[in-house]
Amino acid sequence: MDTIRELEIIKTALEGDIIAQKNSDKLDHPAFRSWLEDSEKVLKKVSRKLYEMKARKKLLKGE
Numbered sequence: 001m002d003t004i005r006e007l008e009i010i011k012t013a014l015e016g017d018i019i020a021q022k023n024s025d026k027l028d029h030p031a032f033r034s035w036l037e038d039s040e041k042v043l044k045k046v047s048r049k050l051y052e053m054k055a056r057k058k059l060l061k062g063e
Helices: 001-020 030-060
Strands: none
Touching: 001 030
């Protein structure tokens, strides 16, 4: 399995987790809210890295 595939799996898992967190009845708890915010930050980092890696791969293939 390559790194791009691994990042795609992580991104999908984070997206599902964030949706579940937003639908939780514990959203008003400060620690839970902090965890959600951190999850969203990690998702942005993973998404950015995935985009960069896909773009680099595309450039190297000459597509």
